[in-house]
Amino acid sequence: MFELIRVAAHTYYIDCPVRVGLWEKDGEAILIDSGNTPETAARILERVNEAGFHIRHVLNTHCHPDHIGGNRYIAEQTGAVCWCSSKDAAFCTVSELGTAIMYGGRPPQKLMRDRFMKAEDWPAREAEEFPFPEGMELISLEGHSMFQKGVRTPDGVCFMADCVASTRVLDRFVYTYAYDIELYRNTLERLCSWDKGIYIPSHCEPTEDIASLAAENLQRLDARLLEISELLSDGMTFEELLSELFRRHKLRMTLSQRYLIGSTVSGMLSCLMDMGRVDARADAGRLIWFTAGGK
Ligand SMILES: [Zn+2]
Structure with missing residues (x-):
């Protein structure tokens, strides 16, 4: 260390x-x-x-x-x-x-x-x-934060910040943080076709193959989006949805985890809503999120 x-x-x-x-x-x-x-x-x-x-x-x-x-x-x-x-x-x-x-x-x-x-x-x-x-030069890696960038050094090393998580982290934390899901997804899609090189993500081992890591992160992200849209088939409040996600993935609820993962799930709902896959309606003083468009 x-x-x-x-x-x-x-x-x-x-x-x-x-x-x-x-x-x-x-x-x-x-x-x-x-x-x-x-x-x-x-x-x-x-x-x-x-x-x-x-x-x-x-x-x-x-x-x-x-x-x-x-x-x-x-x-x-x-x-x-x-x-x-x-x-x-x-x-x-x-x-x-x-x-x-x-x-x-x-x-x-x-x-x-x-x-x-x-x-x-x-x-x-x-x-x-x-x-x-x-x-x-800077590398465009937006989505995880609003304007995240990587850095390519003159001798060809790419520092990739938090654009990908390791398999271990994806297994353990499941809903890894991202702010703008659509941008984050676009970043991952782009990285899937990158050539071999020297890549250093902040939270993974250095790798020559960023494309495979990006593909795995993209597949997990799409699984999370699908999971949320399926869970909302009968309608849920945001807190009910979050509680169900913590329960099924055995995540530990703390004040900081509530807002860290909650923020990511909020971003996912925005993404799904913008895609027409979920919507929200008021019901007896509660805001109910529900699946729209059949998927
Ligand atoms: Zn970060």
Whole structure:
């Protein structure tokens, strides 16, 4: 854990709970994401210092707390500037925004103290303005967060953020987080035809074959959408639907899991509604979601 592993001439990743990338030239480094907490960031910085690199920039793939949790620490220790894709940058600067999206209003302090739900605020600039070294570019991976991006380094390594989950994670958590299901689905479909390469997803082992992993994630996503539309054949409130999903997949109900998985299920209902596969009606003061269009 926390080893600096070289994967190409100038590209490394740090093996920690949420993999962090590093690209360096002449000792100057760009860190790709910053770890899930300030404590993780401190260990990352230790390794980077030992290698003799100086971090000039932190390029965040997206705004989720486990990817930006070390921004403040790294920036304060090194003077690095933090960047994040387009509008995700606003969610780094005011991290409560992401928690509020999941909760649906101003979240209680108990949720905002949960490091999986909210990171420390630290200003991020929009990554589209980033002074990219020649050959480095962002990869479109939208959907998991509003504007998630991957990073392709000049020596051909692709940091893929949270665009795919491992089989183990899919088996265990079933409803893995995504914000915009239609965009997320489009991203997965696109990745299904990608060539072999060096791909480093944040929560999976590095792989040469991102296409197979994307295909598996796509198949699981479609199964989840089908499951919801079938469960709604007799109509259910949102809470009844969520309760049934937690029960049948043996998921553990906690305050944070309720809003993390609930947010994903809300996004799935939006996607199904936009496709004409589910609809909602008022019934005696309750909003009933039901299958529409026969599927
Ligand atoms: Zn994420």
